[in-house]
Amino acid sequence: MADDQVAAAVRELIDQYDPEGLLAMGAPEDEYDPEVRDLTALVRGEDEITAGAVGSVWNRWFNGVSDWCTREPEQVDEVAAVLERLRGRRQRLDLR
Known part of the structure; x- marks a missing residue:
């Protein structure tokens, strides 16, 4: 996958x-786009993508003022699962 x-795929998911x-x-x-770039880097990486990893990216870009991770933890879990897949x-x- 290029x-x-x-x-x-990451952009479509976040959008x-x-x-x-x-x-x-x-x-x-x-x-x-900045968040998508960092999340894409996770997909290219070797480590398992968890909700914590997604939240870390998100909170870094939103300087800790986003409440997405606490407001919608199921969404964060779903995003992490899709990214991990x-x-x-x-x-x-x-x-191959």
């Missing part, structure tokens, strides 16, 4: 959840 495909509601308020479609799929494809 890096651009991974990034597109689907719109954790801060920014897209719904009319923010530009690249609003979450992407990571596993990417690794399997890279081994």
